Amino acid sequence: MSETQKRILTGDRTTGKLHLGHYVGSLQNRVALQYDYDTFILLADVQALTTHFEHPELIHGSILDVAIDNLSVGLDPERVTVFQQSQIKAIAEMTIFYSMLISVNTLRHNPTIKTEAANYGYSDLSYGFLGYPVSQAADITFCKAELVPVGEDQLPHMEVARKLVRRFNDQYKTSILVEPYAKLSETPRLPGLDGNAKMGKSLGNAIYLSDDADTVAKKVRSAVTDTNRISVKIPGNPDVCMVSKYHKVFNVDEHENICSMCKNAEIGCVACKKLLTEKLNNLMDPFREKRAYYEAHIDEVQDIINTGSRKANEIGNETVGQMREAMSILI
Numbered sequence: 001m002s003e004t005q006k007r008i009l010t011g012d013r014t015t016g017k018l019h020l021g022h023y024v025g026s027l028q029n030r031v032a033l034q035y036d037y038d039t040f041i042l043l044a045d046v047q048a049l050t051t052h053f054e055h056p057e058l059i060h061g062s063i064l065d066v067a068i069d070n071l072s073v074g075l076d077p078e079r080v081t082v083f084q085q086s087q088i089k090a091i092a093e094m095t096i097f098y099s100m101l102i103s104v105n106t107l108r109h110n111p112t113i114k115t116e117a118a119n120y121g122y123s124d125l126s127y128g129f130l131g132y133p134v135s136q137a138a139d140i141t142f143c144k145a146e147l148v149p150v151g152e153d154q155l156p157h158m159e160v161a162r163k164l165v166r167r168f169n170d171q172y173k174t175s176i177l178v179e180p181y182a183k184l185s186e187t188p189r190l191p192g193l194d195g196n197a198k199m200g201k202s203l204g205n206a207i208y209l210s211d212d213a214d215t216v217a218k219k220v221r222s223a224v225t226d227t228n229r230i231s232v233k234i235p236g237n238p239d240v241c242m243v244s245k246y247h248k249v250f251n252v253d254e255h256e257n258i259c260s261m262c263k264n265a266e267i268g269c270v271a272c273k274k275l276l277t278e279k280l281n282n283l284m285d286p287f288r289e290k291r292a293y294y295e296a297h298i299d300e301v302q303d304i305i306n307t308g309s310r311k312a313n314e315i316g317n318e319t320v321g322q323m324r325e326a327m328s329i330l331i
Contacts, residue, residue, distance in 0.1 A: 009145035011042025014062035018069040019206035021190040021199035031074040039080040046085045050129045072291040083308035090316025094138035101167045112156045137161035142316040144178040158182040172326040195224040213281045220277045225269045232268035251279045
């Protein structure tokens with residue numbers, strides 16, 4: 001790490017393998033940022049419990065999967081620190097400290113919490129679910145991260161983190177904690193192949209980074225297109241076609257021409273889907289090659305996580321020690 005590099009923290013909940021929505025929304029950005037920032041990658045297995053507490057086996061099994069997903073798209077273990085949330089004692093301790101500095105009402109009125117609760121059908125929120133932003137604040141600040149890449153939906157959580165840092169520093173007359181800033185993603189959310197606005201693990205509408213070429217082809221063939229176009233001779237409407245939306249993301253140079261041909265009935269849906277399949281598989285072939293290596297060297301992946309977790313623990317223990325000293329509760 002260069003002395004001039006800022007530290008950035010990002011990561012994923014370990015609730016299953018990652019998909020192209022994750023790649024477009026965050027992973028490709030991580031790969032680019034790793035050269036300019038001291039990058040910490042969080043495998044958020046504790047936070048995964050907020051929605052998957054009844055399926056700990058899924059969370060445990062996903063830790064290596066999510067790590068491999070990150071490594072396969074181009075994250076360099078020599079450049080980034082990949083660590084497991086549950087292994088970092090400082091995160092748990094800081095979550096408790098922060099919980100004393102925020103009201104339940106503030107958390108209840110968090111718009112992201114409200115939206116997520118509605119999405120999962122939760123009417124009676126657990127303490128862990130309600131306190132998700134508090135835990136996230138600890139994730140960010142234990143290593144004194146200055147920047148956090150987020151989507152718009154995470155901005156309320158970032159504001160909680162910033163307020164908690166200011167409140168702690170003001171309360172204990174210190175400047176120990178670093179106030180983090182959001183690095184807002186400009187990439188629109190990738191919709192599901194079925195037309196759902198969100199590509200999701202639980203919705204069955206995702207292309208996973210681990211999918212082989214035949215699986216990708218099969219999924220693209222099932223993608224929703226213009227339902228009114230029952231014949232190649234009928235002009236299509238790219239605006240209601242998921243395949244067109246994917247071409248716009250993964251086939252930028254040809255997208256405009258493909259839309260024009262669709263509107264003029266010069267290309268059919270089958271041919272259009274074949275073009276998209278080719279583009280996706282060309283993108284994913286290097287991922288598959290790296291994935292095959294890491295899947296054949298699982299011990300190496302575990303070592304990357306263990307090494308990163310040891311480093312994160314050292315940093316976190318130092319931060320908590322400083323906090324304890326400021327709070328006059330040193331043991």
